[in-house]
Amino acid sequence: MKQINKQSTIALLVLLVMVVMGYTSCKKENEGAGGMPVISKVRVISKTDTIKDVDHRIDLDSNLVYDETRVVSFDSTVVAGRLNNQYAIIGENLMTTLSVSFNGVKVNFNPALLTDHSIIISIPEEVPYGAGQSDKLMVTTKFGTASFDFPILQPPATITSFSPVAAGAGEIVTLTGTIFEGVTAVNFDDTPAEIVGIPTKTQIQVKVPAGIVQAYIFVTTPGGTSRSAGSFGFRAVLYDDQFANGWGSYFGYNSTRDYANTQQVKRGTYAIKTVFTDSWGALQIGYNGATIDATKLTAVKLSIYGGPGTTGQAVQLLLNGNYGNAVRLELKEGEYTDFTVPLSALGSPSTITEFVLQSLGVPVSTTIYVDDIGFI
Template identity: 35%
Template sequence: MKNLKSIYFYCILSLITISILSSCKKNDSGNGAPSITRIRTVFQSSQTSQAVVAFDSTTTQGKIGTTYAIVGNNLSTTKSITINGVAVYFNSALASNTTLQFSLPNTTPYSNSGTSNTLTVVTAYGQVSTPFIIEQPIPGISTVSQLAGNAGDIITITGTTFDGLTGVSFGTTPAKVLTNTPTVITVEVPAGLSAGRISVTTAATKGGGIGTGPIVTSGKSQLSNNVTSEKQTSAIFGFNTAIYEDSFKNGWSDYGWGGGPSTDTKNLKRGTSSRTYSYTGGYDGYVIQPGSGNSVNENTAIKFSIFGGKGTSGKKINLILNYNFNVSVQLTLTEGKWTDYQIPIANWADASNPAPASVDALVFQEFSGNASTFSIDDIGITNIK
């Protein structure tokens, strides 16, 4: 009888154990209402030689293009994640009952008073929501219609995320905003300006801020020992020393050792004229020689706009300083199009050729081995610090 009672006891214990294990297995498989404990960052944001910032940090707001993880329970059967009503991508291969990883696409609406500012997870067994704010990216400037001009000129700035625009400045001088959309701004060039970086400032529920630009072509440095290098810079509007704006300034002038340069009133970057030069053959040269204001240092750049004549697309010009043919910066022409260049003095320097302290000649040498024509406008020296 005692043995029968023992057998009965162990049978009941086994059934209870199976029931508990079954229940645990059921919960582990996500067969229940989902819950969210927190949202955390995934990738390390910064580090120094002294310390590493923890990448597993709880957050209630996110940035476009960044990956985050949801921590909770019963998440393995997730069907969708939405933020502000828009579906976002999540990696089902990395999903578990307690974690989900998702990234914020460019289509996610930035949080404001008109958005729900909510993240919602929908699973096979229900849904759960938690507050989550999407930061508005800082504004980005893609193009500016002209990078030099006079007070009162109307400039068009194109770019991204100009929502909540609060101002545009040239250096420290505010500009008058005439029109604006999330991608296009027109402004009036302020008076009293010589040179300055263009900045666009926005305000948002979260995020926004100050954006500068655009990034300007700097050409390809052809350094000694056949080394090439490219160093781009953020554009500066105007000049610290103007060389050519409809006419030569400050005593500067030009000449060439092939066909002579001429004033062009048809191919213009802006204003009333540019300078046009026709190469008569391969390796011909066009030279601009200095007057005053020719001192340069590591914080200055040569700035100009160049236009490719007929048949010049892909043709190369090497820009050489002070007849030092050991180093140069290669420019590429595009037929029928103006290209803005801003080339830091450092682009002409390497271990064997220190950066010059002055500009004694700007030599534009044909480097494709044939005759061609180009125009050049808005030439000057600017401070890029």
Template identity: 30%
Template sequence: MKNIKIVSLAACMSWMLSLMFFTSCSSDDSNEEYKGGPVIESVMPSGYNEDGSLKPLTPVTIGDPKNYYVIHGKGFLTTKKVYFNDFDTYFRPTFVTDTDIIILIDEDTPYANSSNKLKVVTDKGTALFDFEIAPPVPTLTQFYPVNATAGSEITITGKYFLNPVVTLPKTADLPEVPVTVVSSTLEKIVIKVPENADLRYLAVSNISGTATSAYGIGTAIFDDVAYYDLGFPDWNNHKVVTDGTAEQGLTHLEKEMDAWGNLQGNWGWYDKLQPFAGIRVAVKAKVDGKVRLVFNGDWSNSPILNVTTKWQTFTLPWSAFSSSDRVQNISFQNLTANADGDGQKNTFYIDNIGFILK
């Protein structure tokens, strides 16, 4: 079933202006209807930019889904079908003239492994035109391992990785650095870590835009493994889970805690904190509740996190803690309670413990 679109007033006005422009510029002074098969001469954006200005009537060969375009040519009055990448695209017959079709590229139009063709089918024939559908701007969900070193491999996950370009983005002090892509699919990229990548973000670009990672290389305290002796001893009776539901990487921690119960971390030591602004941690729970992040053994003055049944990443500045000259211990205490304030059992899932870059 066709997905019928409602054309906005702005798009209609732009379309009318487009048709007026092309009518006035037409080389056919006789104004007689073209009698032959359809011919596509160009495709141009139609509508308004975010600042309210009209989009320029400039021919393009790449189109963005959910945007309007004018297909310009001749022989369109008997148009029956329009296809982008063989996807049957709805158009309003009232928005068709002999020389122009105004059309919205459907958001479900395929963009990968496609024909890269625009096709207009009329009673008098079919016209083809080279036209590419741009993917959405990429989304970068995560990468692992976080603390990968030069020459090793990192896996990046997300969406819309069509012909991806990966870089270490430019900073105030460092230039952009290209990153070697070992392999890629639309949702996964494997890269080789370049030299001097520590404490740098990753960026993935396609023809539509760029996505940058939420955290930097070398910032993990726990991703799939623990670093700096800041792990969690077995006597906690917690689970190390690898079931495809981790917030980051392949593994996360799970602990069923009685009322006021806890997951206690090892006593390690890391004090090279100058590049960092605080701590991040991803947490979810079996039921909505609260958990205290116990930092460096301070059980009375540490932040309390409101946790839901979905992963949330909490970013906590050093000012949230009573001591911030080192990371010595990270533990978690269940503070879930009912309306009367009575403590309740809850299960917590913990992942992606690391540093926030300044």
């Protein structure tokens, strides 16, 4: 009986040792080999890339062509990172990683993708970049911290808008956007523009160079050169503080027009104040012999300020008396709205002889202000 108990005790001890060894083995397998972490390199898995001249459909008859930023697959060792790109940190003893940071900001990582030799991360937008940063990638594990030189590059600037949409030589244009830090140049197509004052991260003011009628705006920063989605100015001007040559006889019906109005001016000195005296009144410019060749034009651009009570109201734009191809334009009370209407939506005229903004049943005495009318 004593012999049996002794054998049972030995068997129990052997079993316990095996369990402990198995647990230790699993623990080592789960935690890697242990030891101080080492970062040997960083590889990019996907990156943002600018695709040039992408065709963006507006409707069945019109489109805009401009650059587009997309995330694309990529695999290469890199010495610097960019926001919104995905990377693999390559090294040793990484299985027990507790945190990853760039320039002092911790970033998320997926533990399910963690191995003893790699960590998969994405660099979010809140990570600081550029001059004045530590330029350090830090990985902390259960066994220590590894540091690796890895600067975060400034992303390309984004131009979201510019105002005014048209201006003469020497006038000030304000560019609004993001990531304008360190701007070194602003060009209207290939023509340099003078930067005025001190730019901010979101705004740059420049003087319009001489000779610019129509151009894309380019901003150059340490992140590269970016282009505005839309173009500045007009290829043909109809009204720009004054009417173009030959369009000096002004007409309208069931409305009053003030061409020397200085209220609610979007740019310059004047805007056309129009008061509709019945529900189908109109601002009508043309029928005086002037013409604009539209064979190389694509759209009409204009800006309309809605007077009191105009929210939810609308006018219709038409050319050359073509009421069958009129386009509805929604008004906004107390602010200007910029409109770009494809000529294809207005009947695709080859020659412009008349421009009309007609009320669409708005109440009598409704007031609008119209500025910067032209064609691109």
